[in-house]
Amino acid sequence: MRRGARKNACVGTRLLARIQPVVDLYFSQSRPAASRMQGTLCKWTNYMSGWQQRWVVLDGSTLAYYLAATEVHQGCRGSFKVTSCDIHVHPTDHLRFDIVMPGGRQVLYLKASSTVERQQWVVALGTSKQEEEGNIGKCNATTL
Template sequence: MEGVLHKWTNYLSGWQPRYFVLDGTVLSYYDSQEDVGKGSKGSIKMAVCEIKVYTADFTRMDLIIPGEQYFYLKAVNAAERQKWLVALGSAKACLADSRSKKEREISETEDTLKSKMSELRLYCDLLMQQVHKIQESAQPLQDSSTPDVEKMNEASSLLKATCNTFINTLEDCMKIASVKISPELLSPPESPVAHVTSTPLRRVKRSVSHSGVVPPDRNAEINNLVQPPKGSITVMRNLEEMAAHRASRRTRSPVGNKTPDDSFAAQPENLLPPSQSVQDESASSANGE
């Protein structure tokens, strides 16, 4: 709806005619009808405003957002005000109905889901009872060695019908849940690890009784696997390790039987680097001179 209404501006200008346009739930006003396409001077949402009607003045009505916005309006006559009141009230009522309809749909969905869950619990109890009946009918009677076949068939048919009803009710619950839950939440997010590792990772399983300490024999096997083969590769050794090794061999050898290693180990000067031995000899010769 659209038309001319008088709007209160200020105490100097008083009531001024403005052209109002009701578009959906938004009421906008312009200086004139020609300015409709140029942008409104102001607007108010009917969803949050209150409509005040004056009984003393049949042309007066106010649109108020408490503490924020006030539209003081006057129609040309009482009939025109009545048309505007019907249009503005309908816009506000339609919005309220739409929101209440959405709320009703949500509440109805929740109630339906609750009732379906109650049915599932009931059918679950029935299934347990019918399975118990089948177990009883499968046992042979006291006066005969064969079970009651007729009773078993009856219990089996009831169990089949209950299972079908249980499955149908469960499908209804899944449908209701899928409507309430957004689709993006139903599918798990893609893991970024899949783009990093192209080959599957190898997992090592450890028993609960494993202490976590590697035994010496296993440690030696691991070192043999890790170390490269000793073919023509030169192995660098520390001089201190060589001296300790020869000293240990000397202590293990019998007394009186000296090996070439004993004479070598007995002379610690032989363990020094060649450059240092030459310097010591030159220093001793200089002192002798």
């Protein structure tokens, strides 16, 4: 590794260490723990590149993914509302779960590093959907 590249990697690590408490504070105050989660998952990209690690953030009903945790400031690579999606666990791959967009034409294939982590993500996504659907119902009931 070149010296400049090593120096940049160290700067990125120090920057992440500085901003992580702020990110944690934001997430702890903005959402209940059940509808908030973040971590590294593998995302299926295509047959040429296969599975690629991505930093994934669930904040309320929004799921966003980034190239890496250190690149959150550059913006997400994709995001969507999970309330309109279906979550499927894979029947044979115990690390994988799929998020199916409305109409089934687009699917986000994700893999966790363990079955426990997969279960945590599936529960958090399901809870997020339920919370958001409950909030929508409350809004509709009060506006009638």
